[in-house]
Amino acid sequence: EDQVTQSPEALRLQEGESSSLNCSYTVSGLRGLFWYRQDPGKGPEFLFTLYSAGEEKEKERLKATLTKKESFLHITAPKPEDSATYLCAVQVRNQGGKLIFGQGTELSVKP
Amino acid sequence: GAGVSQSPSNKVTEKGKDVELRCDPISGHTALYWYRQSLGQGLEFLIYFQGNSAPDKSGLPSDRFSAERTGGSVSTLTIQRTQQEDSAVYLCASSLTGVMNTEAFFGQGTRLTVV
Numbered sequence: 001e002d003q004v005t006q007s008p009e010a011l012r013l014q015e016g017e018s019s020s021l022n023c024s025y026t027v028s029g030l031r032g033l034f035w036y037r038q039d040p041g042k043g044p045e046f047l048f049t050l051y052s053a054g055e056e057k058e059k060e061r062l063k064a065t066l067t068k069k070e071s072f073l074h075i076t077a078p079k080p081e082d083s084a085t086y087l088c089a090v091q092v093r094n095q096g097g098k099l100i101f102g103q104g105t106e107l108s109v110k111p
Numbered sequence: 112g113a114g115v116s117q118s119p120s121n122k123v124t125e126k127g128k129d130v131e132l133r134c135d136p137i138s139g140h141t142a143l144y145w146y147r148q149s150l151g152q153g154l155e156f157l158i159y160f161q162g163n164s165a166p167d168k169s170g171l172p173s174d175r176f177s178a179e180r181t182g183g184s185v186s187t188l189t190i191q192r193t194q195q196e197d198s199a200v201y202l203c204a205s206s207l208t209g210v211m212n213t214e215a216f217f218g219q220g221t222r223l224t225v226v
Contacts, residue, residue, distance in 0.1 A: 034214065034215075036217075041219075042219055042220075043115070043202055043204075043217030043218050043219050043220050044154070044202075044217045045217070046214045046215070046216060049214055087153070087154070089154075095167070096142075096159050096161070096166060096167050097142050097144070097159060097206055097208075097213075097215065098144060098156045098159050098167060098170075099144075099146075099154070099156065099215065100156065101146075101153045101154040101155075102153060103152070103153040104153060
């Protein structure tokens, strides 16, 4: 069964304290791995797509990496405005464009 | 439009009533998806449209749930005889195509409460 697991469920950081969020996946054939950010009461906002092991993408304080089993979202020197729930999702080959999501990591950054 | 638009934003309905949720995707996006997000749960796939066809309906939880898409644009998700367990946020997303690895853009969601 195709599955996505994110850890930790919740993470509290002080402003400037770098850390990483983990997304482990088990799929029959990976087409792509996606990271989204979701603020309370809003829909998910697209951050990154990764397609193959070894690929990395960066955006401001965020950097996403991918291996054959997991992805990491590294947050460098976070600010309070980075507080949100971060969602990881996979697309599986031969299953159209649907996304299989993990449960998310709720990040809180305190000033 | 500029983004994916969903209406209504909030809907409170009595148990047993039917509800319709609407999604206006980004203009030109051929793929459209419905997801459900229950309290404390991850996003759960419901149905995928490519144009007006639905090649994947595997996530619809029961035959009380149905969806259609017309003109390759607007989609409606209908829930008949609503139950309390249907209470959730229903999210719609669209992407340029469902075949290539294009990112999906989400609407704000419709929060459905069944009382």
